[in-house]
Amino acid sequence: MHRISRESEELAAWLIGPGRLSGDAVTVTSGLAQWLTGMDVPLHRLRIAMRVDNPLVTAWGIVWTPEKAAEIFSISRALLDTPAYIGSPAQQVIQKGTWLRQRLDHLGPEDHTVLRELAREGFTDYIAVPIAFGNGITQAAMFATRHGRGFADSHATLIKDLSVPLSAALEPIAMRRSTASLLATFLGEGPAARVQAGAIRRGDIVETEAAILLTDMRGFTPLSLSSSPFQLLTTLGRYFEVVVDAVRAEEGDVLKFMGDGVLSAFEVTDTGRAAACAAAVCAASQAVARARAEGLPPFVGALHVGPVMYGNIGSINRLDFTVVGLAVNVVSRLEAIAKANGQTLVCSGSFASDLPATIVRNIGQFELKGLGGKHDVFAITANQESQA
Structure with missing residues (x-):
């Protein structure tokens, strides 16, 4: 004893x-x-x-x-x-x-x-x-x-x-x-890891390269007017789940929910830009397919790849971990073009250059506000169908 x-x-x-x-x-x-x-x-x-x-x-x-x-x-x-x-x-x-x-x-x-x-x-x-x-x-x-x-x-x-x-x-x-x-849960896997590693001060930002995906539900305003608050939130919840699951399956980070929009990033690593772009396309395609299968309202997606700043921005006492930079502005412009032209997924010329030529189609040149001149925009056609 x-x-x-x-x-x-x-x-x-x-x-x-x-x-x-x-x-x-x-x-x-x-x-x-x-x-x-x-x-x-x-x-x-x-x-x-x-x-x-x-x-x-x-x-x-x-x-x-x-x-x-x-x-x-x-x-x-x-x-x-x-x-x-x-x-x-x-x-x-x-x-x-x-x-x-x-x-x-x-x-x-x-x-x-x-x-x-x-x-x-x-x-x-x-x-x-x-x-x-x-x-x-x-x-x-x-x-x-x-x-x-x-x-x-x-x-x-x-x-x-x-x-x-x-x-x-x-x-x-x-x-x-x-x-x-x-x-x-609230920041995404990648940002969470950075915050835990000590990136907690305003201005704790790293410059990196990433493929950016912005998805947006088509017809959200009419839906919000014709649905009860409960129905609207249920639909949004299912839509967000579809997108988040697809992004996480391809090891991307969901950075922000913006109304009915979802901003995601796929960081370019040692595997190269083409791998990051392929992951973003796969995530977007899988989300579109699942949304259709579940009878959700259709949504559009825009993709671009380029340098971004990734980290904490905000005021002294209120920070947000997000991504900022030209690439984010570009996908925002591209998303509007997709909606206006009845496309499901579109991407920039630089993004298309990292994809097989067989899965992209040039839909014309468009002005991207704030970027000057006209720019080639491509529809991603693999497993996708244009929607009017």
């Missing part, structure tokens, strides 16, 4: 010190599991779930078993409304903030599905403890064993007593992940 007490103090110190400072949930989880098994605790499964502020993913966590390294998983928000979560031990611990223990070798049909599934996998004992954070949110850590006699009472007490130091180790990690999730 003295040895277990001494080692438990060392484990608690490791969680609060090196474990917490690692900043890595996998390190904390794996380290905790290794400490416990080294103390002869018959641990065969450790699963920790933590909430995250994200409109699509409600939680993430880590699962460890002796057979393979700890893995991070995510839980969709929809799962909260299913029997897999309702009434589960995790829900009980999270809502009540108290620990629970359940032997698994004599379960009945009234016991939760989670417990019965563990029993079928050969687990004999289960302990769940609350992981309480300073913001009032409670998470859950679940321990399971396949040992024939289950956990000893001393092991159960040890696991229960580790709740506080484990909370201390995981809270800063969970808070950083939640912050990252929120930033990515």
Whole structure:
């Protein structure tokens, strides 16, 4: 007992010190599991779930078993409304903030599905403890064993007593992940990464080259006049989802929603301009195809590639992470040309030069306000049809 007490103090110190400072949930989880098994605790499964502020993913966590390294998983928000979560031990611990223990070798049909599934996998004992954070949110850590006699009472007490130091180790990690999730939700993956890396001051701007995509719903004004506010927002939401999914699938960044418009950027990397332009075209084409398939109002898109300034602009106390530069002005002009000429997707001459000649068609020369002279504008014809 003295040895277990001494080692438990060392484990608690490791969680609060090196474990917490690692900043890595996998390190904390794996380290905790290794400490416990080294103390002869018959641990065969450790699963920790933590909430995250994200409109699509409600939680993430880590699962460890002796057979393979700890893995991070995510839980969709929809799962909260299913029997897999309702009434589960995790829900009980999270809502009540108290620990629970359940032997698994004599379960009945009234016991939760989670417990019965563990029993079928050969687990004999289960302990769940609350992981309480300073913001009032409670998470859950679940321990399971396949040992024939289950956990000893001393092991159960040890696991229960580790709740506080484990909370201390995981809270800063969970808070950083939640912050990252929120930033990515509101700024996009690329801008979020830059902000987290320290680009938080006004004027923290980098010059880069990017393919710019601007999409805009056709007939939005008549739609807004003929639809109820709920119908209009529902349609906009579906339209935005179509565009955002397509852009993210091609590793682009959605930078801004402007009324019914979406501004996105595909940064030119080591793979070259042609790759960035191809990704932008693929995203735009996929968005158009999905919108048609779902019966959404048609929309137009404009594309250009060139130098941009990417970063924080605004006032002293109100910043926006966005992209500015000539390329953004060009796509705005091109989008108006697409609408006026019944085209679905158009691009500039410089953008067209990075595409196969077989998928573009010159639709004429047009004045681009503020740029002087007339400029060739191209329709992107691959998998597209002109719309009047």
